[in-house]
Amino acid sequence: MTRKPTLLGAVALAGALVLTGCTAGGAGGSASSGDKVTLTFLTFETPNLDAKYWDAAIARASAKVPGVTIKKLVSPSADRTGYAKQLDSTGQFPDIMIGLNPAGFAEAHKLAAWSDSELATYAEPHANTYDGKVYQLPYAAQTTLVYYNKGDFTKAGIGAPPRTYAELLADNAKLKAKGINPMVVGGGGKDSWADMFPLICTVATDVYKKTPDWLSQRTAGKVKFTDRAFVTAAGKVADLAHKGYVDRAGLSRSYADTEQAFRDGKGAMYPMGSWFSASADAKKPSFDTGVFAWPTDQGAPALPGVTGGGMTVSSKASDVKLAKKWAKAFMEDHKNLDAAVKADGLIIDIKGYTPPDNMGPVYKATVAAYRQAQKADGIVNSFSQETGDGSMPPGLSDKAAAGVQKLLSGRMTAAQFGAYMDEQWDKATR
CATH class of the missing domain: 3.40.190.10 (Periplasmic binding protein-like II)
Structure with a gap:
């Protein structure tokens, strides 16, 4: 999604953190124990993309990446980029984020770049480059x-x-x-x-x-x-x-x-x-x-x-490789893509993907x-x-x-x- 509301004040944002998900614990950071890792995932909710939508999508991705537990962080407004900045300023920068504007974060080396092999399935793999590097999965238009x-x-x-x-x-x-x-x-x-x-x-x-x-x-x-x-x-x-x-x-x-x-x-x-x-x-x-x-x-x-809107991963995540694997599992899951199309009218730019046959006339137009x-x-x-x-x-x-x-x-x-x-x-x- 590309909607970007006005930033809220820093105090209001810090106080409005909504934390849900599979584990208890603090709002920010990540922790690992043995062969298990807990990663924070920053998203947002709208009337189209409600908590039920996100929870189902998270569960589908997690089923494909054993050993990962996701803490869902919900931005208090659709402006997850502004919220990510506030979390970053307090040392709570999320491990994985969706729909983040990478500007500023990319230049400050706070994000992990995606390689060409990791982007092979995307129709426009080099959309939105920063000095030749891609920091956000370009999954939809x-x-x-x-x-x-x-x-x-x-x-x-x-x-x-x-x-x-x-x-x-x-x-x-x-x-x-x-x-x-x-x-x-x-x-x-x-x-x-x-x-x-x-x-x-x-x-x-x-x-x-x-x-x-x-x-x-x-x-x-x-x-x-x-x-x-x-x-x-x-x-x-x-x-x-x-x-x-x-x-x-x-x-x-x-x-x-x-x-x-x-x-x-x-x-x-x-x-x-x-x-x-x-x-x-x-x-x-x-x-x-x-x-x-x-x-x-x-x-x-x-x-x-x-074109963009997909996952970004923090370069300081406790396990960058595993965070990337989970992010791609979320982004490329066919049911997740179908759900995003039905809920938010996305035009998917992943090779080989076709939207559900029962999409309505306004979406098709x-x-x-x-x-x-x-x-x-x-x-x-x-x-x-x-x-x-x-x-x-x-x-x-x-x-x-x-x-x-x-x-x-x-x-x-x-x-x-x-x-x-x-x-x-x-x-x-x-």
Whole structure:
């Protein structure tokens, strides 16, 4: 999963540790006794990926690696990377982690690198490299799409999803004219990350489509957020809100409440990560849900995507070799992969894997949109979600989400947002 909520305070995080699992004992570290080893595993829980899901997956992996006992550490929010930093600062860095952003940890040599032989079964083995090394198993892809209420489109006289950005604006106008809120966007409280999806899409279409390595160029000082390309992307987002196509009153909603608002018919379109497809199929709304890629000005594909999300292993784990063996057993177990697809709509990038035949129509449409963009060389980076070389400095995505809240609410112009991002970049890289 690529969701990254705002960091909580260090004290709140330290006090909110949830520890479950197979053994008693302290929250951090690992201990070995004879031929047995206890390893800590940091994960997170969401409505899609609940405790039952994780416990079953852990049990399947542990059955394949005798002698390992797993202590499950649950992040108090979906931001397991921020939580891992807090644990690290107190000497409790977990042995195994899933969905961690390796940035900072990799450079500090806190993670064990995966060898080419260990990555042989992965379709994109060198996704997200840090100085040529891979620290996270690249087992799945996720993307950002627009999910839409087909009934609302019909009511507004819209016969097909938009193919160009001009058509997207025209469709928004038609919906608004019929008294239908065009777009559902949230991001209140700790879920400020959820307001990023319109910007993720416009940066993909207006910046990364033309300059795939734009963020690397920003690192090198060759481009800035105040440059025309980025300001244009931000301006599109601000314009959508200014025209009333994004309901500003809904910006205070949590992630869960934002999803529910779309389900309740409080908006026709829902820009969101591909994990929503699993939710839409598992608990079908009262309307048929369609899927389309946020369009570029000219209609060429520019779909934001990220590949990774798998296991990382601490270089200081009490038994790195055994920790890696368990991590791969978890990540490559077919039942675990099926469960991840069903629960979180993942697009698995492990050779030879095929999703269950009974996957629902929204998931199938999501995968089809992703594969179609792949064939057309239309997959670009996903702004604020990048990992590997050329990713954002740690903590900057949280600052971006806070700025987008102001951008959407009208308290910040696109030019001001660009200046704000440059300022935050400088602070993060000093």
